Amino acid sequence: MTIDRIILETSHGKDYILAHPEETIAQALRKRGVPVSAVWTYTKPADGHAEFISAESRMEQLSDQPYARISRNINTLGLTRPRASATGTESDDAVTEWAFPDPMEGAFSVTVRGLTQQECVAIVESEVDQVLKDHRDTFGECALTIGTSGGGDSNAMLSAIMASPHIEARNVHPVMMLGIPDWDTQLHNAQTVCENYGLTLNTVDVEDATRIAGVRSFSETRDAFFTRFPDADMEFLATWLLRRVLGGYAKSIGSSTVVIGSNREDILGDGLLRLAQGLPPLTVPFRKVGSTTFVYPLYNVPKKIGDGTHPKFSLENYEARYASHSAGRSVFYHLAYLLSDALPGLDRTYSSGFRKLAQSIGVVDDQLTFDEAIGDYALKGSYTPEQLGRWKAFLTEVKAES
DSSP: OOOOEEEEEETTEEEEEEOOTTSBHHHHHHHHTOOGGGEEEEEOOTTOOOEEOOTTOBGGGOSSOEEEEESSOSOHHHHHSOOEEOTTOOOTTEEEEEEEEETTTEEEEEEEEEEEHHHHHHHHHHHHHHHHHHTHHHHTTOOEEEEOOSSHHHHHHHHHHHHOTTSOGGGEEEEEEOOOHHHHTTHHHHHHHHHHTTOOOEEEOHHHHHHHHTBSOHHHHHHHHHHHOTTOOHHHHHHHHHHHHHHHHHHHTTOOEEEOOOOHHHHHHHHHHHHHTTOOOOOSSEEEETTEEEEOTTTTSOHHHHHTTSHHHHHHHHHHOOOOOOHHHHHHHHHHHHHHHHSTTHHHHHHHHHHHHHHHTTOSSSSEEEETTTTEEEETTSSOHHHHHHHHHHHHHHBOOO
16 A cells, blocks of 8 residues: 555644655655644554654655644644735746735735745835834934945845935945955946946955954954854854944944844844843844944845845855855754744744844843953853853954054
8 A cells, every 4th residue: 555645633624745655754744834843643553543653754664544643722734734826926027936924814824926026126125215214313414334245135235225215325335345255256246236326336355354354364364263263154254354344444434334234034043043042132223333333224124035136146146155064053044944934924023023122121232342351342141251262362363463
């Protein structure tokens, strides 16, 4: 007898999940969106008594019909039913797609829509403009240092800022730090996007970046970093350098505002990590580092939609990126993607909740504080004494002489 399905039993009824012979029960359940941790898997041999079988059992190995019983009376069937594609929105011009929850039923009724480049642009512009509108007093007539890399996030952000009626083009200063090999490959794309809006991309070469960041050299800094932190990725070092370079560049033009293209998954993954550490989420859309305010206008924009504003450039960016080997970074990003994929809409809810939580407990100006022990800004409570020691040793090794 060939067994090609699993009978899913719930308080809301039964469902039948098709499975290939080489698949395990777990693989088939996950493919349908059913959490394996929520079910008890068993068979009913001839005597009729249920017998546990491992969810890692391959379908082709089974001689009896497998069952999976949801262990609670929650509506798993409603949350895992196949999603509907919106009628009339599919187009040959679609560049991406997104799962939209129903305004009333949420993740229980989800529609997957194909999105054109123009639709992606409209979504990003709406989100960014809302941030700029709500906080127009913060921006005023000040010069904005826009972190620009040629990647999907910064391209989407710059385009949306230039489309906003709340920002004067003369106050927009796109800046790209050079010196990170896979980032540097996007220089031409960054220049192209800037030229499309009549802007000049301000590049900070390796020599100037080294000077602004206050380190002796990029190569020495990189080598020292990986000696002290062999389990970290280049992204950690590059983000630290970028923060110092953009903040320093902003001061050089009389600006105190730096705009960064962190998207919803960035904010969500970061918030989940902070909660796992027993720490409150960081504030968005603003964070203070000394006298500089960092702004995150894309904090509620999914990366997939942001990439749709410049799909060709986004793909080129991903093809140029190095592999990440940081386990923690991978885990929390993956968790953020799983959340938005399994329960569409809940990612936005969490992102909004993290923002409100940070604001409600007053973690606004005291998150990134200057730590005298290391001579740098750091997140309070987010590091161990051992990590603090390693970071202090790293800074001592790479710091340029006064």
